[in-house]
Amino acid sequence: MSDATQVVHDDRDAVDFTPAPLDRSSRFYVAGHRGLVGSAIWRRLQAEGFEDLVGRSSAELDLKDRDAVFAFFAEQKPRYVVLAAAKVGGILANSTYPVDFLSDNLRIQGNVLDAALEHGVDRLLFLGSSCIYPKFAPQPIVEDSLLTGHLEPTNDAYAIAKIAGIMQIQAVRRQYGLPWISAMPTNLYGPGDNFSPTGSHVLPALIRRYDEAVRSGATSVVNWGTGTPRREFLHVDDMAEASLHLLEHYDGPAQVNVGTGTDVTIEEISQTIARVVGYEGETVWDTSKPDGTPQKLLDVSKLRDAGWTSRIGLEDGLRSTVEWYREHTGNVRE
Template sequence: MDKKSKIYIAGHRGMVGAAIWRILSSKGYTNLIGKSSSELDLRNQNEVLSFFSNEKPDVVIDAAARVGGILANNNYPYQFLMDNLQIQNNLIDAALNNDVKKFIFLGSSCIYPKFAQQPLKEEYLLTDSLEPTNEWYAIAKITGVKACESIRKQFGKDYVSLMPTNLYGTHDNFDLKTSHVLPAMIRKFHEAKLNDHSPVELWGSGSPMREFLFVDDMAEAVVFALDNRLPEYLYNVGTGIDLTIRELAETIQNIVGHKGEIVWDSSKPDGTPRKLMDISKMHQLGWKHKVELKEGIEKTYNWFLENIDNFKEVKL
């Protein structure tokens, strides 16, 4: 990819988009463009079409989405379905109609069936039913994957979908109402530590197994997809290593320095029993993660501490 190519990063202020912007800038890409949600409402088709017509980007990286954990997915099913459909459909269609050379669509491991064989292979897509607690988000993302595949098939364009495992890192969302499990745990343990190491209550049994990828590694995978024309339409991106939620909690508790009790509320849902990605296709092409979980959590916690005064949601 020419370092002067005009690259539009949709969602450049989010955790993933910001990491992609940082990595691309560090590698000498000089023509990056981004718009905040107040500047460009990606749910508005006319606004998106006008933006593409004016800017004429060479590459689009779609890191824009309404995201959240089990609670947010359960409480706002319509928004998780419709907002994500509108965002990605507007971007994909505008890219096609404006002859965008390369489109990288970012999704999630939740696109795969709830009880699919582990580890999750790309070909398991649409072979069984989804996890009910996040099916609204998953259905939208599946639609995006298939839209990019259909453009690739019909028009021969280099549109590819990358499906990351659970992402975390700097610039994450630490709002307990909408955050994912790892940043939520960091905040809970930190607040409990400040509150005389009070008990920390966590959802579920702690038995489900999850895989986590540091966001800078995800950004490196996007750069890899930029620099190479990947031969297939869908690739998993992860570490290939998982652990139980209980083990995750104990790891975060140790890093944060919380000495109190962990209380598991088994009346709350666990979600999918296991979600481990088969990442052999990306490994065969030459990409592999660099940041291991403990190091990534330490970096994330340090960033949380450095920026805690900027979190409107965080009130200690």
């Protein structure tokens, strides 16, 4: 076992904290509140009665600007923080711009976490991604698989940035005793997703592709890879519910996997999307394009032990997402 792995799995923890309901009147900053995850968390917090939510768009606050981030925290003094802001993208974007995904995310995370530490944020949730785990990790993936093997090369830069975020949360707990936590969601989808043909993740890309085929009357749709990789998908409203649940019911240095505990092949999800959007043509698989990781299914035992399980079924979630996409066509995030 490497020294790095020993550090990540180090049981030292200076936190003495019992999770409890958050104060609905305290100031709560959602970093990335207009993104897929952040906007869902914002909606959930509003529904739960939080009275003092704070958010800033990237135009209003560039989280890569350290001085601006520290000034924001000094002015706003949030008691609670969810760090959902990140530069994200699919296989093509990650493999084409690895420097951007590494550098931007390290700066975003470092600035927000350092500012939150300086201003004594009581409770903080850092959100990462299941891509932090090794490409060939045993399935389903347990939290202890972190740093036990090689990463998927197409998004290793992004993964390293997120691993650094987990390490910073653990370091803050050890050095300062603050009850900050981190969660690693599986593939997320839902209202507010990025449907860009070049920058999106697999599920929104498939929704756009099949919907455009229906609109144009195309008789075939071409998808990347073989269709055989297996993926787990979680509706973003479930993720938002899980995030608040963890803040109020979980504490510990280890990151928590957030998912459904079940997966499907890319071919199966493509068939489901085709059915939902009403596409009846042929699907062709371009096997010259990369598949990515063969399987990514998270072990969600820790999450279930904390008292939460997903509730939105995949087909129901897809139907509501397609409806949202069609209502916002021409005005979706690119």
